[in-house]
Amino acid sequence: MSNLEVLSIAELEAAAMEKMDKMTREYYNSGSDREITLRDNLAAFDRYRLRPRVLKDVSRIDTSTQLWGKKISFPLCIAPAAMAKLAHPSGEVGISRAAANAGVAVGLSSFSTSSMEDVVAQGAGAIDYAIQLYVFQNRKTSEVLVRRAERAGFKAVFLTVDTPYLGRRINEVRNRFKLPPHLQLLNFENPGDVAVYSENETKAHGGDKGKPPAAGAGVDSILPQGNVNDASLNWETDIQWLRSITKLEIWVKGILTAEDTLLAVQHGVDGIIISNHGGRQLDGVTSTLDALPECVAAAAGRIPVHIDGGIRRGTDIFKALALGADCCWVGRIPLWGLAYDGQAGVELALKLLYEEFKLCMSLAGCKSVKEISRDHLIRVKTDGTLARL
Ligand SMILES: Cc1cc2nc3c(=O)[nH]c(=O)nc-3n(C[C@H](O)[C@H](O)[C@H](O)COP(=O)(O)O)c2cc1C
Numbered sequence: 001m002s003n004l005e006v007l008s009i010a011e012l013e014a015a016a017m018e019k020m021d022k023m024t025r026e027y028y029n030s031g032s033d034r035e036i037t038l039r040d041n042l043a044a045f046d047r048y049r050l051r052p053r054v055l056k057d058v059s060r061i062d063t064s065t066q067l068w069g070k071k072i073s074f075p076l077c078i079a080p081a082a083m084a085k086l087a088h089p090s091g092e093v094g095i096s097r098a099a100a101n102a103g104v105a106v107g108l109s110s111f112s113t114s115s116m117e118d119v120v121a122q123g124a125g126a127i128d129y130a131i132q133l134y135v136f137q138n139r140k141t142s143e144v145l146v147r148r149a150e151r152a153g154f155k156a157v158f159l160t161v162d163t164p165y166l167g168r169r170i171n172e173v174r175n176r177f178k179l180p181p182h183l184q185l186l187n188f189e190n191p192g193d194v195a196v197y198s199e200n201e202t203k204a205h206g207g208d209k210g211k212p213p214a215a216g217a218g219v220d221s222i223l224p225q226g227n228v229n230d231a232s233l234n235w236e237t238d239i240q241w242l243r244s245i246t247k248l249e250i251w252v253k254g255i256l257t258a259e260d261t262l263l264a265v266q267h268g269v270d271g272i273i274i275s276n277h278g279g280r281q282l283d284g285v286t287s288t289l290d291a292l293p294e295c296v297a298a299a300a301g302r303i304p305v306h307i308d309g310g311i312r313r314g315t316d317i318f319k320a321l322a323l324g325a326d327c328c329w330v331g332r333i334p335l336w337g338l339a340y341d342g343q344a345g346v347e348l349a350l351k352l353l354y355e356e357f358k359l360c361m362s363l364a365g366c367k368s369v370k371e372i373s374r375d376h377l378i379r380v381k382t383d384g385t386l387a388r389l
Pocket residue numbers: 027028029041079080081082109110111132160220253275276277278279280308309310311329330331332333
């Protein structure tokens with residue numbers, strides 16, 4: 001029987017809110033500082049209207065596209081988000097199973113509460129996985145993580161570049177956000193991996209040398225003093241460094257400008273994700289949808305351009321593709337799905353988005369994703385009038 005309680009992602013979000021404790025709810029949902037970017041990520045999609053074409057024989061619609069040489073069922077994958085077990089005991093494993101059933105790819109956070117091997121085992125062969133990477137001051141820790149991901153069968157590294165320091169998420173500080181003691185960051189469970197933490201980093205992770213980063217770890221959450229990311233990360237040396245330690249594809253996550261897109265192309269990265277970390281890093285940066293067109297123009301088809309941030313509806317996926325994105329990723333939605341009903345909740349979320357996207361394609365007159373173009377959009381100006389792109 002179909003679920004009549006949740007018929008949209010907005011309803012899923014509302015239902016999930018009821019299920020989470022305050023600390024988890026505010027950790028997942030918060031943006032940084034005044035949350036201007038968090039709100040704008042969503043609002044940007046409403047600054048466009050659709051220009052549908054009719055009489056296009058939409059009796060058969062192909063929503064699929066290609067990623068890493070494999071077909072995905074529609075251009076929507078799961079962005080890396082830390083600590084999914086706060087939402088539900090199945091955590092990242094539940095998300096992975098749901099993604100495998102839906103035929104979409106998964107990005108796994110470095111700070112996953114399930115081990116990367118367990119996550120990949122759920123969909124091995126059926127879907128592809130990317131490991132998200134934070135580069136720590138102790139490079140060896142990151143190197144161990146990447147090599148482990150390569151052995152486990154991941155396809156790509158998503159190098160997150162918008163976090164030389166962590167953004168100020170006020171609620172997390174006020175709630176003294178920490179990982180509950182029954183959960184662990186299992187991508188560091190092998191003592192061999194974590195033994196390489198320096199004295200400082202081990203302290204920042206709240207653990208002893210040789211033990212996994214423990215509850216209260218200074219990860220994707222706390223104010224900069226707990227930060228262990230390497231703020232010296234730079235274009236000149238570090239893409240090359242990553243290239244020297246792995247054969248995996250290297251994607252850069254967190255680009256918002258044409259200038260950085262050009263640098264990504266020049267430094268030979270395999271793809272970019274237009275992202276502002278879901279409004280959790282520098283507050284006041286442009287929405288990702290607004291940043292997309294200049295990045296697409298700069299990439300000029302040389303590398304794939306993906307986007308995340310604020311995608312909540314099938315029409316949002318359509319609009320991002322119309323502005324030139326090759327694929328979209330969602331961070332909070334799978335967490336809400338998990339909180340609502342574990343793996344089944346994530347499946348429900350993906351089904352809603354898939355059906356909305358397919359309906360949007362049909363009603364806009366697009367039989368395949370390749371047919372989605374700028375001509376299908378018109379921009380709402382600040383005075384309310386419309387402007388052709
Ligand atoms: C709770 C939470 C944890 C996140 N953890 C990570 C992370 O560990 N690494 C990372 O690169 N991005 C992380 N992100 C950012 C997501 O990958 C993604 O960029 C963002 O959620 C997209 O915006 P959306 O939530 O509106 O879909 C996190 C986001 C959330 C909401």
